[in-house]
Amino acid sequence: MHQIVRAVFFIGSLATGGAERQYAVMASALRQRGHEVLFLTMEDKAQNPDYLRLLDGIEVRVLMNRRWPGPLRLLQLLNSWRGVRRELLSFNADVIYAGLEWPDWLAARAAKGMKPRPAVVAGIRNSAPVVGWKRALPLKKLARHGGLDALVANSHIGLAVANGLGISAPLEQVIANGIDTDQFQPDLEGAGEVREEIGIPQDSPLIGHVGRLADAKDHPTLLEAFSIVAEKRSNAHFICVGHGSQERLRSLNDHVRTAGFADRFHWIPSHSNLPALYSALDMLVLSSSSEGFPNVVAEAMACETPCVVTNVGEAANIVGNFGRLAPPGDPESLAVSIKAMLDDPKPGGDARARIVEHFSISRMIETTEEMLETVIAAVDEGSD
Numbered sequence: 001m002h003q004i005v006r007a008v009f010f011i012g013s014l015a016t017g018g019a020e021r022q023y024a025v026m027a028s029a030l031r032q033r034g035h036e037v038l039f040l041t042m043e044d045k046a047q048n049p050d051y052l053r054l055l056d057g058i059e060v061r062v063l064m065n066r067r068w069p070g071p072l073r074l075l076q077l078l079n080s081w082r083g084v085r086r087e088l089l090s091f092n093a094d095v096i097y098a099g100l101e102w103p104d105w106l107a108a109r110a111a112k113g114m115k116p117r118p119a120v121v122a123g124i125r126n127s128a129p130v131v132g133w134k135r136a137l138p139l140k141k142l143a144r145h146g147g148l149d150a151l152v153a154n155s156h157i158g159l160a161v162a163n164g165l166g167i168s169a170p171l172e173q174v175i176a177n178g179i180d181t182d183q184f185q186p187d188l189e190g191a192g193e194v195r196e197e198i199g200i201p202q203d204s205p206l207i208g209h210v211g212r213l214a215d216a217k218d219h220p221t222l223l224e225a226f227s228i229v230a231e232k233r234s235n236a237h238f239i240c241v242g243h244g245s246q247e248r249l250r251s252l253n254d255h256v257r258t259a260g261f262a263d264r265f266h267w268i269p270s271h272s273n274l275p276a277l278y279s280a281l282d283m284l285v286l287s288s289s290s291e292g293f294p295n296v297v298a299e300a301m302a303c304e305t306p307c308v309v310t311n312v313g314e315a316a317n318i319v320g321n322f323g324r325l326a327p328p329g330d331p332e333s334l335a336v337s338i339k340a341m342l343d344d345p346k347p348g349g350d351a352r353a354r355i356v357e358h359f360s361i362s363r364m365i366e367t368t369e370e371m372l373e374t375v376i377a378a379v380d381e382g383s384d
Helices: 018-032 049-054 072-079 081-091 101-111 133-145 156-164 188-198 219-232 246-259 274-280 295-302 315-319 331-343 348-358 361-383
Strands: 006-011 036-041 059-062 095-099 119-124 150-153 171-174 206-210 237-241 265-268 283-286 307-310 323-326
Touching: 006 018, 006 081, 006 101, 018 036, 018 049, 018 095, 018 361, 036 081, 072 081, 081 101, 095 101, 095 361, 101 119, 101 133, 119 156, 119 361, 150 156, 150 361, 156 171, 171 361, 188 274, 206 219, 206 274, 219 237, 219 246, 219 331, 246 265, 274 295, 283 295, 283 331, 295 307, 295 315, 295 348, 307 315, 307 331, 315 323, 323 331
Parallel strands: 006 036, 006 095, 036 059, 095 119, 119 150, 150 171, 206 237, 206 283, 237 265, 283 307, 307 323
Antiparallel strands: none
């Protein structure tokens, strides 16, 4: 951009998550390009140290240092826009780029009536059906009161969901997530170490899934597809990586035992070296029933790992011609696609090249910078 922008990035917290990391990456990159950046979170719970390192040199402020108990919590949320306004005024912000439901509404409410008024950009990162008041209430308020200058989603389905709820803005745009292709690249040495660590023979096909144990990830469909493949491929191993409740984990293990391939199934809550983990896989499988932009698919492809994905969100757009698709909720079709990938793997180098060309961090930042320039200019013009 030709002018120095004073931008506030505003999300719920810096806990581990795809949206949280993307906002930290954007804030860091814009600062490196010479802009003034403030990072604002609603709470300080479980701050991811990697995200804090990305934000080194950027002031991180917390809106609510203490969580009010019980029914007072809703009152605290509804009134916290005043704190957002104070931060916008003290920072003399040109724009606030919020992310997820409560920050989106609070940003719009806080900027309303300010003179001069900062531009308000709402980030849509969730394409799942809206369930529960914690998501529904701020979205309902945002639809009713408006106040947005731009609506930015990381998937076309996410933008469509927002529009369907009555949320709109003069500028609406899809900006895909950016993948750090310097971090996510093939690691063959690390791949061997991962297999040895988990106890998987080096010559056995390893089929993996990376994602938290949550309804949207549809582990029942995944495990049913795994059981079909396990019956046909006696040397294949399967791994799920992701946190979840003990109840969900018990259900997962019960399914595997019943299907009869427990000796070839592995589960770990997380792994410290994701590039090595992706590189250890013969393929990554996405079984989700709903997604926005599934980062794990792009990360795996950047590590030259082929992907089989359900046709949800931006998954098909990410894999292009270098993966295989299956309809969501159809374990038989998913198993067919997995077996086809085992028989005829897609070239990993081509998959990485696609991510480098279309989904790099630099591409995301350049597009974001252009969007911010456009929306700030529009607000300035409207205030003349």
